[in-house]
Amino acid sequence: MKADVDHISGGALSGKTGIPGRAASASGTSIVRSRLFIKYVALFVTVVVVALLANGAFEIWFSYQEHKSSLIKIQHEQAQAAADKIEEFITQIESQVGWTTQLPWTDGTLDQRRFDALRLLRQVPAITELAQIDATGHEQLKVSRLTMDVVGSGVDYSSKPEFTQAVAHKVYFGPVYFRRESEPYMTLSLAGTRRDTGVSIAQVNLKLIWDVVSGIKVGEHGRAYVVDSDGRLIAHPDISLVLRNTDMSRLAQVTSARAASATEQVQESDDIGGHRVLTAYAPVNPLGWFVFVETPIEEAYAPLYTSIQRTGFVLLGALALAFIAGMFLAGRMVVPIQALRAGAARLGSGDLSQRISIKTGDEVEALANQFNDMAGRLEESYADLEKKVDDRTRELTQSLEDLRTAQDRLVQTEKLASLGQLTAGIAHEIKNPLNFVNNFSGVSIELIDELSDVLGTVTADDKTRADITEIADTLRGNLDKIVQHGKRADSIVKNMLLHSREGSGEHRSVDINAVVEESLNLAYHGARAERQGFNITLERSFDPAAGEVDLFPQEITRVLLNLISNGFYAATKRKAQAGNDGFEPTLAAATKNLGDRVEIRIRDNGTGIPPEVKAKMFNPFFTTKPAGEGTGLGLSISHDIIVKQHAGSIAVDTEPGSFTEFKIVLPRTAASIAKSGGQA
Numbered sequence: 001m002k003a004d005v006d007h008i009s010g011g012a013l014s015g016k017t018g019i020p021g022r023a024a025s026a027s028g029t030s031i032v033r034s035r036l037f038i039k040y041v042a043l044f045v046t047v048v049v050v051a052l053l054a055n056g057a058f059e060i061w062f063s064y065q066e067h068k069s070s071l072i073k074i075q076h077e078q079a080q081a082a083a084d085k086i087e088e089f090i091t092q093i094e095s096q097v098g099w100t101t102q103l104p105w106t107d108g109t110l111d112q113r114r115f116d117a118l119r120l121l122r123q124v125p126a127i128t129e130l131a132q133i134d135a136t137g138h139e140q141l142k143v144s145r146l147t148m149d150v151v152g153s154g155v156d157y158s159s160k161p162e163f164t165q166a167v168a169h170k171v172y173f174g175p176v177y178f179r180r181e182s183e184p185y186m187t188l189s190l191a192g193t194r195r196d197t198g199v200s201i202a203q204v205n206l207k208l209i210w211d212v213v214s215g216i217k218v219g220e221h222g223r224a225y226v227v228d229s230d231g232r233l234i235a236h237p238d239i240s241l242v243l244r245n246t247d248m249s250r251l252a253q254v255t256s257a258r259a260a261s262a263t264e265q266v267q268e269s270d271d272i273g274g275h276r277v278l279t280a281y282a283p284v285n286p287l288g289w290f291v292f293v294e295t296p297i298e299e300a301y302a303p304l305y306t307s308i309q310r311t312g313f314v315l316l317g318a319l320a321l322a323f324i325a326g327m328f329l330a331g332r333m334v335v336p337i338q339a340l341r342a343g344a345a346r347l348g349s350g351d352l353s354q355r356i357s358i359k360t361g362d363e364v365e366a367l368a369n370q371f372n373d374m375a376g377r378l379e380e381s382y383a384d385l386e387k388k389v390d391d392r393t394r395e396l397t398q399s400l401e402d403l404r405t406a407q408d409r410l411v412q413t414e415k416l417a418s419l420g421q422l423t424a425g426i427a428h429e430i431k432n433p434l435n436f437v438n439n440f441s442g443v444s445i446e447l448i449d450e451l452s453d454v455l456g457t458v459t460a461d462d463k464t465r466a467d468i469t470e471i472a473d474t475l476r477g478n479l480d481k482i483v484q485h486g487k488r489a490d491s492i493v494k495n496m497l498l499h500s501r502e503g504s505g506e507h508r509s510v511d512i513n514a515v516v517e518e519s520l521n522l523a524y525h526g527a528r529a530e531r532q533g534f535n536i537t538l539e540r541s542f543d544p545a546a547g548e549v550d551l552f553p554q555e556i557t558r559v560l561l562n563l564i565s566n567g568f569y570a571a572t573k574r575k576a577q578a579g580n581d582g583f584e585p586t587l588a589a590a591t592k593n594l595g596d597r598v599e600i601r602i603r604d605n606g607t608g609i610p611p612e613v614k615a616k617m618f619n620p621f622f623t624t625k626p627a628g629e630g631t632g633l634g635l636s637i638s639h640d641i642i643v644k645q646h647a648g649s650i651a652v653d654t655e656p657g658s659f660t661e662f663k664i665v666l667p668r669t670a671a672s673i674a675k676s677g678g679q680a
């Protein structure tokens with residue numbers, strides 16, 4: 001497994017280490033890492049240990065079994081060999097003794113018998129004494145190595161087992177006994193083949209059996225011993241035990257051996273000293289004895305323990321190896337997972353430009369690639385979303401602006417409407433007293449004239465006449481001023497009434513050229529009616545494509561009338577200033593189609609507008625005309641009508657002493673735009 005992991009965006013990561021969330025996620029990562037790490041290491045170690053333990057346990061168990069059975073086998077073979085030797089020894093003695101039971105008891109055979117007995121003693125060193133019993137059970141001859149030979153002693157054996165058992169079973173083995181407290185002996189009696197041959201009773205020295213038993217060596221502390229059919233100890237390397245006539249029948253292995261039916265041989269048991277031993281036996285057949293061979297358990301299993309110890313060491317070594325390998329492999333496995341987790345955490349924290357790079361060529365890499373795809377798609381949809389939000393925000397801002405403009409227009413219209421009402425009210429109220437002032441001042445001038453006429457007929461000294469005339473003139477002068485200013489006030493009131501006419505009428509689609517033409521005519525004829533000798537050249541350049549515009553015709557006419565009359569005024573003024581040097585006052589009106597808008601231009605070759613006037617001319621009540629000739633409301637109201645009511649624009653281009661040109665641009669749907677606010 002190859003874990004090639006790198007972080008494309010390490011810079012971004014290190015730049016954010018100060019953020020608490022980041023720190024928390026980092027510690028989370030390390031927790032996950034250590035948990036996974038520990039898990040993997042534990043898994044490796046467990047697998048290895050279980051495998052090794054299972055293997056070791058099997059090995060130990062089987063080698064224990066093999067070792068034990070082979071030990072038992074060896075012990076059994078040794079026991080068997082010893083038993084065979086003892087058996088052979090006894091059988092030999094039996095057959096040797098058998099020679100002495102060939103002859104029947106007659107007087108003539110005594111010498112022969114004695115000769116045979118002596119020869120037997122000489123040939124078989126283990127026999128120390130031989131007694132020959134006649135068929136009636138009385139001793140006839142006794143030959144011994146220790147005592148004098150006895151002939152015809154007549155000792156009665158007829159009821160003793162030596163005799164009865166031998167007669168019954170042909171051979172009899174007596175119990176073991178000791179002479180001089182140190183030598184084991186056994187009585188062996190043998191009956192002849194015929195009834196009259198009697199019985200030979202031999203005392204057999206069993207020292208040889210002791211030698212056999214002592215000669216058996218099993219390991220260092222192993223030993224052999226022999227018990228008789230009653231379970232008494234007959235031979236043992238520790239002679240004192242034998243001499244003490246130890247009863248071995250309580251030992252489990254002896255009991256089991258004596259109960260020949262026992263199917264299962266006891267292999268592990270306690271010895272006479274209470275130590276655990278591994279034991280095997282073999283029977284000594286004609287005698288009913290048993291040869292036991294035993295080894296202390298510790299010694300028997302010593303190689304086994306060594307083997308277990310060795311296995312333990314191997315296990316420990318393997319454990320250490322497994323731990324190291326586990327750490328190494330776990331590290332290899334955990335690193336890409338950790339990188340994946342860190343990458344996922346970065347993506348999760350909103351850093352969608354991050355990409356996880358894992359090159360392990362396995363499922364982890366596939367997972368990382370899937371994360372990357374997901375991040376890419378998320379990033380795209382985020383960008384898309386942001387664009388949509390931007391668009392929507394722009395649209396909303398636009399709508400808000402439109403709404404605000406509409407609201408402004410509405411407020412303005414409202415203001416205009418209420419101002420109109422107010423103005424109309426005031427104008428009406430002022431009109432009557434103003435009429436009185438004007439009429440009475442006119443009448444008063446006439447009265448002064450009449451007073452002057454009357455004064456002509458009256459006789460008075462010159463000084464008084466001069467005084468009266470002076471006062472009357474002053475009075476006339478005052479009244480003239482009252483008439484003049486009264487007229488001005490009247491004009492203001494009239495204008496106010498004109499401006500404040502309630503409502504603007506209906507809006508409708510009208511031919512814009514026709515509206516301009518009508519305004520030109522109205523203004524021209526109005527001016528000619530007002531001032532005698534007024535004249536001006538009118539130029540028209542109407543765009544035939546100007547077409548219809550939806551607007552409030554009355555209002556637009558008011559605007560045009562004002563602009564045209566301003567132009568007339570300026571041009572006339574310039575002619576008055578110029579005198580008779582051929583200046584020709586001219587006013588030009590033009591229209592132009594601009595697609596969804598139309599343009600109207602009113603241009604005069606009058607005085608032009610100086611900058612200081614230009615700056616203030618749209619203000620209400622600003623005028624440069626002499627008192628009584630202008631109210632200064634014309635441009636102010638025109639501006640409101642064009643800009644606020646019709647959503648159009650009004651601009652001025654001028655050069656003092658040369659020309660003035662007003663340019664109005666109206667949207668074709670001007671009135672519908674202003675509909676909500678247009679109708680007060």
Ligand SMILES: Nc1ncnc2c1ncn2[C@@H]1O[C@H](COP(=O)(O)OP(=O)(O)OP(=O)(O)O)[C@@H](O)[C@H]1O
Nearest residue numbers: 566567570617623624625630631632633634635660
């Ligand atoms: N075509 C023009 N040429 C020169 N000056 C002009 C022209 N139009 C307007 N003005 C200047 O702007 C001022 C304001 O004009 P506005 O129409 O508002 O008031 P007015 O004409 O003076 O009075 P009203 O229109 O109420 O009779 C004028 O007094 C004049 O000085």
Ligand SMILES: [Mg+2]
Nearest residue numbers: 562566634635
């Ligand atoms: Mg004017």
